Amino acid sequence: MSTQESYVTEDGRTIGPTVMEMKNITLRFGGVKAITDISFDIREGEIRAIIGPNGAGKSSMLNVISGFYVPQEGEVWYKGAKRPPMKPYEVAQQGIARTFQNIALFEGMTVLDNVMTGRMRQMNAGLLSQAIWMGKAQQEEVENREFVEKIIDFLEIQAIRKTPVGRLPYGLKKRVELARALAAEPSILLLDEPMAGMNVEEKEDMSRFILDMNDEFGTTIALIEHDMGVVMDLSDRVVVMDYGKKIGDGTPDEVRNNQAVIDAYLGVAHD
Amino acid sequence: MGNVQEKVDREVLIRTLEGEESFRRFQPAAAGEWEEYILAQSSQATGGLASVPALLQRNATLYADKDAYREKEFGIWQRWTWAETEKEIEALALGLINLGVEEGDFVAIIGRNRPYFYWSMVAAQSVGAVPVPVYNDSAAEEMEYILGHCGAKYAIVEDQEQVDKIIEIQEHLHQFKHMIYIDPRGLRKYDHHALHEFSHIQNQGRAAYDEWITDLQERRAKLTYDSTCVMLYTSGTTGKPKGVVLSNRNVIESAKNSSEFDNLGAGEEILAYLPMAWVGDFIFSIGQAYWTGFCVNCPESPDTMMTDLREIGPTYYFAPPRVFETQLTNVMIRMEDAGPLKRRMFRYFMDLAKKVGPNILDGKPVGGMDKLKYKLGEFFVYGPLKDTLGFGRVRVGYTAGEAIGPEIFEFYRSLGINLKQLYGQTEATVFITAQPDGEVRADTVGVPSPDVEIKIADNGEIFYRSPGTFVEYYNNPESTASTKDAEGWVATGDAGFFEEGSGHLRIIDRAKDVGKMADGSMFAPKYVENKLKFYPDILEAVLFGNGKENCVAFINIDLTAVGNWAERNNIAYASYQELAGHPKVLDSIQSHVETVNKSVAADPMLAGCQIHRFLVLHKELDADDGEMTRTRKVRRVIVADKFKDLVDALYDGSTTVSTETEVTYEDGRKGSIKATLELRDAAVVSTAAKVAAE
Numbered sequence: 001m002s003t004q005e006s007y008v009t010e011d012g013r014t015i016g017p018t019v020m021e022m023k024n025i026t027l028r029f030g031g032v033k034a035i036t037d038i039s040f041d042i043r044e045g046e047i048r049a050i051i052g053p054n055g056a057g058k059s060s061m062l063n064v065i066s067g068f069y070v071p072q073e074g075e076v077w078y079k080g081a082k083r084p085p086m087k088p089y090e091v092a093q094q095g096i097a098r099t100f101q102n103i104a105l106f107e108g109m110t111v112l113d114n115v116m117t118g119r120m121r122q123m124n125a126g127l128l129s130q131a132i133w134m135g136k137a138q139q140e141e142v143e144n145r146e147f148v149e150k151i152i153d154f155l156e157i158q159a160i161r162k163t164p165v166g167r168l169p170y171g172l173k174k175r176v177e178l179a180r181a182l183a184a185e186p187s188i189l190l191l192d193e194p195m196a197g198m199n200v201e202e203k204e205d206m207s208r209f210i211l212d213m214n215d216e217f218g219t220t221i222a223l224i225e226h227d228m229g230v231v232m233d234l235s236d237r238v239v240v241m242d243y244g245k246k247i248g249d250g251t252p253d254e255v256r257n258n259q260a261v262i263d264a265y266l267g268v269a270h271d
Numbered sequence: 272m273g274n275v276q277e278k279v280d281r282e283v284l285i286r287t288l289e290g291e292e293s294f295r296r297f298q299p300a301a302a303g304e305w306e307e308y309i310l311a312q313s314s315q316a317t318g319g320l321a322s323v324p325a326l327l328q329r330n331a332t333l334y335a336d337k338d339a340y341r342e343k344e345f346g347i348w349q350r351w352t353w354a355e356t357e358k359e360i361e362a363l364a365l366g367l368i369n370l371g372v373e374e375g376d377f378v379a380i381i382g383r384n385r386p387y388f389y390w391s392m393v394a395a396q397s398v399g400a401v402p403v404p405v406y407n408d409s410a411a412e413e414m415e416y417i418l419g420h421c422g423a424k425y426a427i428v429e430d431q432e433q434v435d436k437i438i439e440i441q442e443h444l445h446q447f448k449h450m451i452y453i454d455p456r457g458l459r460k461y462d463h464h465a466l467h468e469f470s471h472i473q474n475q476g477r478a479a480y481d482e483w484i485t486d487l488q489e490r491r492a493k494l495t496y497d498s499t500c501v502m503l504y505t506s507g508t509t510g511k512p513k514g515v516v517l518s519n520r521n522v523i524e525s526a527k528n529s530s531e532f533d534n535l536g537a538g539e540e541i542l543a544y545l546p547m548a549w550v551g552d553f554i555f556s557i558g559q560a561y562w563t564g565f566c567v568n569c570p571e572s573p574d575t576m577m578t579d580l581r582e583i584g585p586t587y588y589f590a591p592p593r594v595f596e597t598q599l600t601n602v603m604i605r606m607e608d609a610g611p612l613k614r615r616m617f618r619y620f621m622d623l624a625k626k627v628g629p630n631i632l633d634g635k636p637v638g639g640m641d642k643l644k645y646k647l648g649e650f651f652v653y654g655p656l657k658d659t660l661g662f663g664r665v666r667v668g669y670t671a672g673e674a675i676g677p678e679i680f681e682f683y684r685s686l687g688i689n690l691k692q693l694y695g696q697t698e699a700t701v702f703i704t705a706q707p708d709g710e711v712r713a714d715t716v717g718v719p720s721p722d723v724e725i726k727i728a729d730n731g732e733i734f735y736r737s738p739g740t741f742v743e744y745y746n747n748p749e750s751t752a753s754t755k756d757a758e759g760w761v762a763t764g765d766a767g768f769f770e771e772g773s774g775h776l777r778i779i780d781r782a783k784d785v786g787k788m789a790d791g792s793m794f795a796p797k798y799v800e801n802k803l804k805f806y807p808d809i810l811e812a813v814l815f816g817n818g819k820e821n822c823v824a825f826i827n828i829d830l831t832a833v834g835n836w837a838e839r840n841n842i843a844y845a846s847y848q849e850l851a852g853h854p855k856v857l858d859s860i861q862s863h864v865e866t867v868n869k870s871v872a873a874d875p876m877l878a879g880c881q882i883h884r885f886l887v888l889h890k891e892l893d894a895d896d897g898e899m900t901r902t903r904k905v906r907r908v909i910v911a912d913k914f915k916d917l918v919d920a921l922y923d924g925s926t927t928v929s930t931e932t933e934v935t936y937e938d939g940r941k942g943s944i945k946a947t948l949e950l951r952d953a954a955v956v957s958t959a960a961k962v963a964a965e
Binding site for chain 2: 012146150153158208212216
């Protein structure tokens, strides 16, 4: 499955070697098995989707990747090394950023400030310098603001730059969250249901942003999504989960023709 | 002083390179004298300043370090001085030559207002090509018509969206060669055989400087007062768009006359936000900007226009009535939500402003107490309000294109904003009439602009002749001949008359729309429609009745205003359609219609145009559906045809009608909406009774 040679996709993007590999992950909450013995990999520059019906364990999987949950069994390999159990912030420091299913922004702060928080990892000025805002702190702020402005331009949210996030409609909040994640210059971006609750037009916009992000910044993207149409159009490879198990893995076409996947989605009697 | 001498030396050098003897002889003594000399040269329209590229050369010397363009990008106003602008345009022009652009080629320019596109126009002119700006929201087939009609070989476009449109129609455009885009986003994977990035073209131009600079200079030197400056497609309320060819003479003379009329100088600031394909934007952002050397500011995105307007605080501003209407509606809506003290203050000072504001603006005598109170109002209300609207520094403001509601017009004037009206069209390079300072009224369009002659035909149609009169419609001698006669008089298609006493022109309607009712009385739809549109909750109105016994009307509600009203009155609605059909909305529209009828009846000539029956349309008239032009003028014939069932129902007396209408979404897909509409009768003032009463 995880060959190491780079290849070029039909639409001209280069997919590199594996950057992250999940090996036989099992996650339990008490007696409940949320994830059972799942293995898959994410390659550099690809858009990797995790799909499955409600309760299949998709979000749990994403939380394992982001370090929020520590699996009882199995190993997470990142950039060729086995990752020890980590706190989420340590994972973030390694270059893995995420968005949340139920939006986690600072409601009272402006869009600009929210996106700036995504640059935390790039700010190293000392406390004193920060407090009097001179020297390194000032220089850092200018540099980071410039980067953030490029993201704002990229996601076309200039008009709401100074608007408090609490006043924004849902679709725009999602976009702001994406901006914040992108501001961290992640090597892997995890998107938890980026299109949930959006209308067709918003979904189209979001899809375009995801594709452009991947294209423009070369960001590796792992996303969870319910909307099958969107997933099949966007992704290079898809992992399908059902009841905590992996039931399919491959290109959208392979997955689409996989009998187990069809059964899971259309429903068959479970003996 | 040394600086001036340096500039002069440079100018002499440039002119020498271009082989112009006259400039070498001049040795100026002082800065003022130099400026005077330059202006004297230009007003005589000598060889040196007979084109926009020549004006650019002058500005790059005269105003070298002054800002020529600003664009907000990445949250900061990026600036280019005139000297930098000249370098950017030169690099692009060299790049265009390098790409193979030849003299006489047409270069389509498709994008929103950005410095790059203004540079593109001047660069195209510099190499002897003709820029053709196209509305960037046009659908692909509209672009296909224009690009096919002029045979454009090149296009400079903004982004992926426009690139995709051109690629879609490219197979029908056999002459088409290369496309240049500004924003590379999403385009990396495209086939780049005939597709180039703007900055690459400029870099290639810079690299090939030695190879092409002589060629460029020769081409630039060949431009005369009679060379084509630009070709603009008129939106065309009827039929296909026509390409209006404007010469350098048209553009430069119009820019010069109008700048002098309003004392525009190099210190003005304007915000360029109106479509680049529209003649007004070309004259303001290129004609006048290059003539006077003022600065053109481009907004960050269409959505940030209001914020950008505030940040720039333009001194010279133009907007169609719709923009002023929207702004006023927003102010009023926000005042409704303000605290009681603020509301009372606003009301008190606005009443005062209404009474004395316009007089103070016109310099007419006003009582001392009122003057004092107005000053106080300026501090508490007018000043902050103007600042919020972005009009704090406006010295000259214009509105044109449609009639503006007297209340709206007075509102802005009473705040002390010098808002005026002008009347013009593409074929005249904008200016036909304009209101001089101190003679401003809502119901006239002013006196003839400098050097413009006007005559009125027997049927009321307005004809004009001026240095701005267009050269021809491209590839369309029949239309040219039917619009412009041998003596140079151009038919405007508008009916109007000169007011006795003031000498101001008043417009009644489109000449072809003015018809006759069955009883022979005059039918002037726009006159009535405008009266309706002055109500904030009516966005559009279309009157029918030519050749009929009486008149009927379609009405479009304004979603912002009516939606706000519904919210305040606890009226729930799920869609535009539902709100438009709400009985209370219909009641309120009916009362407006009846008030308008009374006002129309007061004019014996037009009393026949009272509205007997009306309906509120279930969808907004839209340019995407072809019901309006891109400049948002109603296409009467198309509307009448498309909604024929509704017009018939209005005339046959039925009280409801079911209909299905096709709609086009922004991405070109089609759908349809069904609705059952209520038709209402409106009370009319009987003209017979009126005669009896008198």
